[in-house]
Amino acid sequence: xxxxxxxxxxxxxxxxxxxxxxxxxxxxxxVGDDQDKVxxxxxxxxxxxxxxIVTGGLGPTDDDITREAVADALDSRxxxxxxxxxxxxxxxEKMGREMAPSNLKQADLVAGAIPLxxxxxxxxxxxxxxxxxxxVLMPGVPREMKNMxxxxxxxxxxxxLQEKNRKxxxxxxxxxxxxxxIGELVHAELANMQDINVSYRARPGQIEVRLSSWNAxxxxxxxxIVRESLAEWLVAEGDATLEGNxxxxxxxxxxSLAVAESCTGGMVGERxxxxxxxxxxxxxxxxxxxxxxxxxxLGVSNDLLKEKGAVNEEVAMAMAxxxxxxxxxxxxxxxxxxxxxxxxxxxxxxxxxxxxIATREGMSSWKYRLPGDREMVREAASTVxxxxxxFYLRGGAK
Amino acid sequence: xxxxxxxxxxxxxxxxxxxxxxxxxxxxxxVGDDQDKVxxxxxxxxxxxxxxIVTGGLGPTDDDITREAVADALDSRxxxxxxxxxxxxxxxEKMGREMAPSNLKQADLVAGAIPLxxxxxxxxxxxxxxxxxxxVLMPGVPREMKNMxxxxxxxxxxxxLQEKNRKxxxxxxxxxxxxxxIGELVHAELANMQDINVSYRARPGQIEVRLSSWNAxxxxxxxxIVRESLAEWLVAEGDATLEGNxxxxxxxxxxSLAVAESCTGGMVGERxxxxxxxxxxxxxxxxxxxxxxxxxxLGVSNDLLKEKGAVNEEVAMAMAxxxxxxxxxxxxxxxxxxxxxxxxxxxxxxxxxxxxIATREGMSSWKYRLPGDREMVREAASTVxxxxxxFYLRGGAK
Numbered sequence: 001x002x003x004x005x006x007x008x009x010x011x012x013x014x015x016x017x018x019x020x021x022x023x024x025x026x027x028x029x030x031v032g033d034d035q036d037k038v039x040x041x042x043x044x045x046x047x048x049x050x051x052x053i054v055t056g057g058l059g060p061t062d063d064d065i066t067r068e069a070v071a072d073a074l075d076s077r078x079x080x081x082x083x084x085x086x087x088x089x090x091x092x093e094k095m096g097r098e099m100a101p102s103n104l105k106q107a108d109l110v111a112g113a114i115p116l117x118x119x120x121x122x123x124x125x126x127x128x129x130x131x132x133x134x135x136v137l138m139p140g141v142p143r144e145m146k147n148m149x150x151x152x153x154x155x156x157x158x159x160x161l162q163e164k165n166r167k168x169x170x171x172x173x174x175x176x177x178x179x180x181x182i183g184e185l186v187h188a189e190l191a192n193m194q195d196i197n198v199s200y201r202a203r204p205g206q207i208e209v210r211l212s213s214w215n216a217x218x219x220x221x222x223x224x225i226v227r228e229s230l231a232e233w234l235v236a237e238g239d240a241t242l243e244g245n246x247x248x249x250x251x252x253x254x255x256s257l258a259v260a261e262s263c264t265g266g267m268v269g270e271r272x273x274x275x276x277x278x279x280x281x282x283x284x285x286x287x288x289x290x291x292x293x294x295x296x297x298l299g300v301s302n303d304l305l306k307e308k309g310a311v312n313e314e315v316a317m318a319m320a321x322x323x324x325x326x327x328x329x330x331x332x333x334x335x336x337x338x339x340x341x342x343x344x345x346x347x348x349x350x351x352x353x354x355x356x357i358a359t360r361e362g363m364s365s366w367k368y369r370l371p372g373d374r375e376m377v378r379e380a381a382s383t384v385x386x387x388x389x390x391f392y393l394r395g396g397a398k
Numbered sequence: 399x400x401x402x403x404x405x406x407x408x409x410x411x412x413x414x415x416x417x418x419x420x421x422x423x424x425x426x427x428x429v430g431d432d433q434d435k436v437x438x439x440x441x442x443x444x445x446x447x448x449x450x451i452v453t454g455g456l457g458p459t460d461d462d463i464t465r466e467a468v469a470d471a472l473d474s475r476x477x478x479x480x481x482x483x484x485x486x487x488x489x490x491e492k493m494g495r496e497m498a499p500s501n502l503k504q505a506d507l508v509a510g511a512i513p514l515x516x517x518x519x520x521x522x523x524x525x526x527x528x529x530x531x532x533x534v535l536m537p538g539v540p541r542e543m544k545n546m547x548x549x550x551x552x553x554x555x556x557x558x559l560q561e562k563n564r565k566x567x568x569x570x571x572x573x574x575x576x577x578x579x580i581g582e583l584v585h586a587e588l589a590n591m592q593d594i595n596v597s598y599r600a601r602p603g604q605i606e607v608r609l610s611s612w613n614a615x616x617x618x619x620x621x622x623i624v625r626e627s628l629a630e631w632l633v634a635e636g637d638a639t640l641e642g643n644x645x646x647x648x649x650x651x652x653x654s655l656a657v658a659e660s661c662t663g664g665m666v667g668e669r670x671x672x673x674x675x676x677x678x679x680x681x682x683x684x685x686x687x688x689x690x691x692x693x694x695x696l697g698v699s700n701d702l703l704k705e706k707g708a709v710n711e712e713v714a715m716a717m718a719x720x721x722x723x724x725x726x727x728x729x730x731x732x733x734x735x736x737x738x739x740x741x742x743x744x745x746x747x748x749x750x751x752x753x754x755i756a757t758r759e760g761m762s763s764w765k766y767r768l769p770g771d772r773e774m775v776r777e778a779a780s781t782v783x784x785x786x787x788x789f790y791l792r793g794g795a796k
Contacts, residue, residue, distance in 0.1 A: 008406065008426075026435065028406075030426035037424065037446070044442055048435070259664075259685070265671025266657075266664025269685045273663025276739050276772055278687075284695070285685035287657070287667045293682040293725055297695075327691055341674050374674055 010055050010145055017149055021158060022166030023051075033057060038069035042135075046073065050133055053153075056140025058123040060103040066137060067126075071110050074130060078108040084115055084124055113137075116152040127156060134160075169212035170223040173236040175387035176368075179207050182230065189225050196222045204376040205383030206235070206242070235387050242386050243275050249393045250281040250331075257389070258327035259285035260298055260319040260334040262310060263353065267382040268335060283327040288319065294336075298322030311337050311348040313365035316356030324358045331393075332358045335385045337370075339377045353381045357392055364392065408453050408543055415547055419555060420564030421449075431455060436467035440533075444471065448531055451551075454538025456521040458501040464535060465524075469508050472528060476506040482513055482522055511535075514550040525554060532558075567610035568621040571634040573785035574766075577605050580628065587623050594620045602774040603781030604633070604640070633785050640784050641673050647791045648679040648729075655787070656725035657683035658696055658717040658732040660708060661751065665780040666733060681725040686717065692734075696720030709735050709746040711763035714754030722756045729791075730756040733783045735768075737775045751779045753786055762790065 008030060015025045027048060031041045038057070045052050057066030071078050084107035092099035106123055109115055116125030116138070123139040125148050136153055138145045174182055179202050186209055190196055195215050201208040209226065213219040227234065235242040250257055259268045269285045272278055286297050291310065294300040299322040300315055308315060316334045324332025337353030338346050346352075355366045366388060370380040406428060413423045425446060429439045436455070443450050455464030469476050482505035490497035504521055507513055514523030514536070521537040523546050534551055536543045572580055577600050584607055588594055593613050599606040609624065611617040625632065633640040648655055657666045667683045670676055684695050689708065692698040697720040698713055706713060714732045722730025735751030736744050744750075753764045764786060768778040 008409075011406075011428075026430055026432075027439070028426075028428035030409075032424055034424075040446065041425070048438065261664070261667075263671075264668070265676075265680075266659070266667025266683060266685065269659075269664025269687075270662070270668050270776075273661075273687065273776075274773065278663075279742060282663075282687050284687040284691040285664060286695070287664065287683035287685070289667075289671065289677055289680050289682040296726070297682070297684075297724060326695060328694075344677060375672065378668075378671075 010140065010142055013142070013146060014053055014055070014149065017154060018157075019167075019169065021154065021161060022168060023157075023161075024167060033063040033065060035065040035069045035072070038065060039072045042070055042073040046133065046135065051136070051157075052134070053136045053138065055138045055145050058106065058125070058137060058139050060100065060105055064105070067105070067108050067110065070126075070128070070135065070137065074110065074128070074135070076111045079111050080104070081107050081109050081115060084109070087117065087124075110137075116148055119147050119151065125152065127152070167212055167214050168216045168219050169210055170219060171238050172209045172211075172223075172227060172230060172234060173206060173240075173242065174209060174230050174233045175206045175235045175242060176384045176391075177207075177233045182207055182209065182233075185229055186226055189229050190222055193218065193222050203379070203383070204372060205370065205380030205387070232391070233387075235390055241275075242383065242390060243271050246386055246390045246393070247272070247275045247278055247281060249390060253393065255330035255393070256281050256283050256328075258283045258323045258329035258332050259385075260323035260332065260336075261285060261287050262289060262294070262319075262334075262336040263339040264335050264378050264382045264385070265289065267378055268333070268385050271382055271386065283329045286323050286326065294319060297326070298334075299325075309346045309348070311346050311352050311354055313354045313356065313367055316354040317358060317363040317365050318356070320356035320358035321363060330359065331389070332356075333385055333389050334358075335381050337377075337381060339381070340374045351377050353377070353384070355385055355388055357389060359392075408538065408540055411540070411544060412451055412453070412547065415552060416555075417565075417567065419552065419559060420566060421555075421559075422565060431461040431463060433463040433467045433470070436463060437470045440468055440471040444531060444533065449534070449555075450532070451534045451536065453536045453543050456504065456523070456535060456537050458498065458503055462503070465503070465506050465508065468524075468526075468533065468535065472508065472526070472533070474509045477509050478502070479505050479507050479513060482507070485515065485522075508535075514546055523550065525550070565610055565612050566614045566617050567608055568617060569636050570607045570609075570621075570625060570628060570632060571604060571638075571640065572607060572628050572631045573604045573633045573640060574782045574789075575605075575631040580605055580607065580631075583627055584624055587627050588620055591616065591620050601777070601781070602770060603768065603778030603785070630789070631785070633788055639673075640781065640788060641669050644784055644788045644791070645670070645673045645676055645679060647788060651791065653728035653791075654679050654681050654726075656681045656721045656727035656730050657783075658721035658730065659683060659685050660687060660692070660717075660732075660734040661737040662733050662776050662780045662783070663687065665776055666731070666783050669780055669784065681727045684721050684724065692717060695724070696732075697723075707744045707746065709744050709750050709752055711752045711754065711765055714752040715756060715761040715763050716754070718754035718756035719761060728757065729787070730754075731783055731787050732756075733779055735775075735779060737772045737779070739772055749775050751775070751782070753783055755787060755790055757790075 011028050029041055031037050057064045085104055088103055088106055110128055113126040113128045126137040128135040138148050195213050195218055197212045199210045211222055236245050261268055266287050272282050288294040288298055291305050295302055298319045300318045316336050319334035320332040334356040338350050340350035343350055351370045353368050357364045368384055370377045409426050427439055429435050455462045483502055486501055486504055508526055511524040511526045514525055524535040526533040536546050593611050593616055595610045597608045609620055634643050659666050664685050670680050686692040686696055689703050693700055696717045698716045714734050717732035718730040732754040736748050738748035741748055749768045751766050755762045766782055768775045
């Protein structure tokens with residue numbers, strides 16, 4: 001992780017889970033497998049915090065030094081736990097693998113620690129309480145850590161937490177509307193609200209508005225106001241996703257979907273099919289990257305393309321109609337635009353994207369100018385396409 | 399970042415860049431916008447390190463407290479820099495925006511600091527040297543930070559670095575071969591090499607083998623050996639990508655490509671079109687998520703699908719042939735498999751993926767069993783598809 005090539009996903013996961021209990025993280029540290037450095041780091045962060053969670057370094061090899069470093073930092077010592085010893089031996093027997101003696105290192109607990117039994121790996125965690133502070137050790141392998149976090153750590157924490165220490169939050173995902181306009185809207189709506197903290201997390205084409213407060217009642221009032229004022233562009237709330245909500249909407253109406261993509265190159269199809277079970281409502285799509293593919297595979301007229309170019313609402317509607325017919329779908333959607341860096345000979349500036357929807361009731365189209373570089377434009381375009389489809393269905397389209 | 403929803407991409411970027419100069423990062427810390435906490439953190443990490451890079455908190459608002467915290471930690475003070483004042487005023491004038499007086503805070507330098515002039519934003523950075531240690535302040539906005547890192551920080555560092563402090567590294571990207579086999583191979587090849595550090599970074603379907611050493615000559619020997627033993631599965635080296643190398647291979651042969659995707663839902667097309675200029679060789683594709691789409695749009699025979707199911711090498715070749723013809727491409731490639739979580743009625747177990755390639759010279763096919771959950775299987779399948787195509791072309795196919 002310290003060479004920058006492996007993202008620190010454990011910290012992100014743990015922080016998100018703690019925040020779901022209303023706990024705020026004040027400090028995150030990544031340190032290498034050096035026993036003295038780890039000891040100094042733990043000493044320092046224990047001083048600055050009420051609770052410290054350490055992941056990694058609990059395995060059987062020489063560079064697994066977390067147990068020793070923690071015992072050192074707490075001026076304590078390690079004790080071999082016999083139950084854990086037997087558990088580790090049994091695990092190896094079950095896997096039919098011979099156990100190197102070094103594996104029994106994993107049965108060493110900091111004096112007074114409660115063992116957290118790993119369900120997936122061999123490295124047990126440890127729950128340590130000192131002077132009203134908590135120190136929790138978990139394995140570094142993300143799957144094992146997540147399992148232990150849910151099964152052992154969160155329930156224990158939840159038990160020990162006082163109501164006054166909890167901060168509540170509400171997350172609203174808004175799409176296809178510029179970030180600055182959303183900020184102004186929210187700011188105006190919440191002008192008189194104290195004790196409500198607002199933060200934004202923008203991704204291309206999409207923004208998460210997060211309200212948080214120590215006052216749960218005030219938060220719920222504020223959330224209702226913001227939810228109403230942004231209702232038109234609301235695509236998901238909390239852990240839900242635009243892709244999942246669109247799928248639910250299609251499934252509940254018994255509608256099938258097909259996509260025609262140009263500049264997004266398959267990204268819309270890829271996002272729709274992230275959702276398990278999407279084959280219930282997704283028929284497939286056509287990636288028409290060239291003029292010729294738009295004509296041959298989607299039936300867009302040569303004259304129209306010659307006259308208007310590919311970045312055009314009429315072209316987008318013809319593509320949507322074409323893909324709907326060819327894939328026997330209830331709805332066809334289409335994206336065609338210039339993602340850059342060059343304009344590819346189109347008249348429209350980079351970032352201009354046309355969207356089309358075709359249903360048995362007729363066709364609609366939109367044109368957006370999306371900011372950023374090639375990757376941002378492509379991601380924003382695919383988000384806007386999914387959002388427009390979702391809004392269209394939610395508006396009562398059949 | 400401390401709520402876990404914004405990944406700490408700045409740290410990853412900075413660490414990667416430092417490692418390109420042969421510098422190792424020993425500690426990474428994320429701390430909130432609290433002046434005392436930031437001061438304590440800086441004091442602590444300065445003790446433990448030869449160089450500290452701080453990003454964020456250099457803006458004009460009240461919660462931008464990095465300058466004050468650093469001055470405090472160094473027992474120093476802030477001095478207003480007149481050149482910077484004028485620069486900031488000029489910037490606002492150029493943007494036609496009125497400047498709030500608080501913006502001039504950004505002209506405050508820690509005594510003795512060299513200002514690093516931001517080219518993209520208004521927040522200048524600072525380069526501070528104390529007792530043979532370096533402390534560098536940069537803005538937190540990734541675009542501004544990256545710009546300053548390349549233009550100001552890396553050249554300065556490069557100048558000050560002694561040869562003996564540099565660690566060299568070589569990165570080989572290997573695809574379509576199981577991680578464990580690669581590990582064994584590399585281990586065997588390098589058994590007699592000392593002073594060579596090997597690390598692996600696995601992504602679904604792909605693994606990066608990184609060799610590093612303080613001994614540049616030994617590293618180059620080791621790299622040559624590993625490169626040769628893994629040549630068959632080598633898809634890229636260093637900063638190059640599989641997608642980019644595949645594109646170069648297609649372009650140099652004047653070949654065009656079309657893709658037929660089932661379980662990957664568009665991911666292969668999306669990855670090919672990440673590369674700017676991919677329209678030179680990518681015609682498009684067909685996402686055939688249903689049996690019917692495979693028949694109607696790709697001409698796969700109903701009998702074949704009924705007899706063999708969709709996860710089958712013959713079906714994959716028929717899809718590749720179909721998409722090649724329909725998109726008038728030189729090469730057609732196809733992916734069909736079960737990504738899970740359910741088997742979708744197919745006979746093959748989850749993770750089984752068939753790949754097909756069709757060229758004017760004939761057809762080839764492969765079958766893989768890929769591990770992991772739905773997202774991992776899809777990503778691995780798209781990587782394997784791109785890698786097999788790249789290997790096929792590199793092998794001399796026309």
